[in-house]
Amino acid sequence: MSSDWRVPGFTSTASLRPEALFGPAEPGTGGPPPERVTRAAGCRVWDEAGREYVDYVMALGAVALGYGHPAVNRAAEQAIAAGVVGPLPPPVEEELAEALSRHIPWIEAVRFFKTGAEAVAAAVRLARVATGRELVLGCGYHGWLDWCQGGGVGGVPAATRALYAELPFNDAERSRQQIREAGDGLAVVVVEPVVVEEPRREWLAVLREETARVGAVLVFDEIKTAFRLAVGGAGERYGVQPDLVVLGKALANGFPLAAVGGRQDLMAGVARTWISSTLATEGVALAAARATLAVVVSEAVPAHLHRVGTRLLHGLHRLQREHAAAVAGVGGVAEMCFLHYASDGVSRAVARGCAARGVLFKRTAYNFVSLAHDEATVDRTLDVLDDVLRSAAHQL
Numbered sequence: 335m336s337s338d339w340r341v342p343g344f345t346s347t348a349s350l351r352p353e354a355l356f357g358p359a360e361p362g363t364g365g366p367p368p369e370r371v372t373r374a375a376g377c378r379v380w381d382e383a384g385r386e387y388v389d390y391v392m393a394l395g396a397v398a399l400g401y402g403h404p405a406v407n408r409a410a411e412q413a414i415a416a417g418v419v420g421p422l423p424p425p426v427e428e429e430l431a432e433a434l435s436r437h438i439p440w441i442e443a444v445r446f447f448k449t450g451a452e453a454v455a456a457a458v459r460l461a462r463v464a465t466g467r468e469l470v471l472g473c474g475y476h477g478w479l480d481w482c483q484g485g486g487v488g489g490v491p492a493a494t495r496a497l498y499a500e501l502p503f504n505d506a507e508r509s510r511q512q513i514r515e516a517g518d519g520l521a522v523v524v525v526e527p528v529v530v531e532e533p534r535r536e537w538l539a540v541l542r543e544e545t546a547r548v549g550a551v552l553v554f555d556e557i558k559t560a561f562r563l564a565v566g567g568a569g570e571r572y573g574v575q576p577d578l579v580v581l582g583k584a585l586a587n588g589f590p591l592a593a594v595g596g597r598q599d600l601m602a603g604v605a606r607t608w609i610s611s612t613l614a615t616e617g618v619a620l621a622a623a624r625a626t627l628a629v630v631v632s633e634a635v636p637a638h639l640h641r642v643g644t645r646l647l648h649g650l651h652r653l654q655r656e657h658a659a660a661v662a663g664v665g666g667v668a669e670m671c672f673l674h675y676a677s678d679g680v681s682r683a684v685a686r687g688c689a690a691r692g693v694l695f696k697r698t699a700y701n702f703v704s705l706a707h708d709e710a711t712v713d714r715t716l717d718v719l720d721d722v723l724r725s726a727a728h729q730l
């Protein structure tokens with residue numbers, strides 16, 4: 335029996351369940367993979383039996399410096415010693431806001447949240463306040479809340495669904511057409527700037543031009559990409575400035591924090607709506623985020639992720655050539671990448687085979703490198719993948 339019976343589906347996102355990582359148990363696919371981890375440090379984690387793994391899940395991209403980074407831990411410990419919460423917000427809230435706007439200049443003002451889903455919902459709310467319109471076009475994953483759910487999710491009112499439509503990633507012409515058709519009903523376009531592949535500059539330019547043209551707000555959901563592709567995420571790497579940006583995941587290196595920031599006039603809309611969360615300004619995650627940002631900048635973390643991630647990505651392409659029957663392709667960018675397997679059976683066998691050899695490598699988007707992954711670790715991982723792919727051939 336799975337150990338999750340008192341916590342149905344485990345509490346966190348579906349992507350962190352053992353079945354998501356390894357697939358349902360099957361005979362002949364190696365020993366039992368880990369169900370829970372008890373400790374994490376750098377790029378390594380340990381399971382309940384004390385077995386060690388090199389990890390590429392990295393808490394689904396919430397950790398870019400490595401688990402338990404000492405400078406981040408120290409800042410968090412000081413915030414714990416200072417009492418965690420109080421009757422008024424701590425100074426670190428403003429200090430972090432200032433640091434973010436220094437390094438991501440289009441963040442003129444910012445509000446903090448505990449989860450990414452809340453922060454993207456706040457961006458959409460602010461866009462609706464600013465425009466007095468309701469329609470939303472979205473692209474990518476933006477969390478579990480009602481406003482962005484497609485057809486398959488139960489419990490979402492039809493009236494809410496009717497206000498949301500999907501925009502096609504990287505399709506400049508259809509995106510232009512959809513934005514024009516929504517016209518003066520369109521409040522906001524919310525996009526993940528990287529979905530499996532790099533965005534075309536032309537697509538980003540169309541989003542920027544066409545939203546401005548119809549008077550809608552452009553939001554970049556940089557929850558996975560900020561502090562990873564560049565400090566300022568895809569907006570910085572591809573040179574396109576959104577009106578609002580949403581940050582999360584790597585923002586506090588695993589401590590729960592997300593943020594929406596951007597144009598001062600849009601952020602001022604908070605006074606005309608109700609956006610509130612009791613623990614949004616608890617001091618531990620804010621202090622962790624301030625320390626994280628300092629390390630991201632001083633250690634040029636995005637450059638490290640690009641270098642080490644490029645080695646991994648090139649290695650995955652080589653594996654695809656050498657195991658063409660088992661690997662159908664390579665997805666993602668250097669900083670977050672994965673293999674497309676020829677079948678579900680192969681993907682399960684590879685994930686389980688890697689776990690049996692001490693590597694946690696995701697079957698689907700994305701595997702993340704961190705500051706704690708170095709070239710030697712990546713090379714060993716590629717050797718493990720090579721071995722495992724060879725023995726996974728029987729799944730074909």
Ligand SMILES: Cc1ncc(COP(=O)(O)O)c(C=O)c1O
Pocket residue numbers: 347394448449450451452454474475476477478526555556557558582583592
């Ligand atoms: C791009 C993006 N937006 C929003 C979210 C939702 O964030 P959270 O799970 O913290 O609510 C995620 C989470 O994976 C994400 O990747």
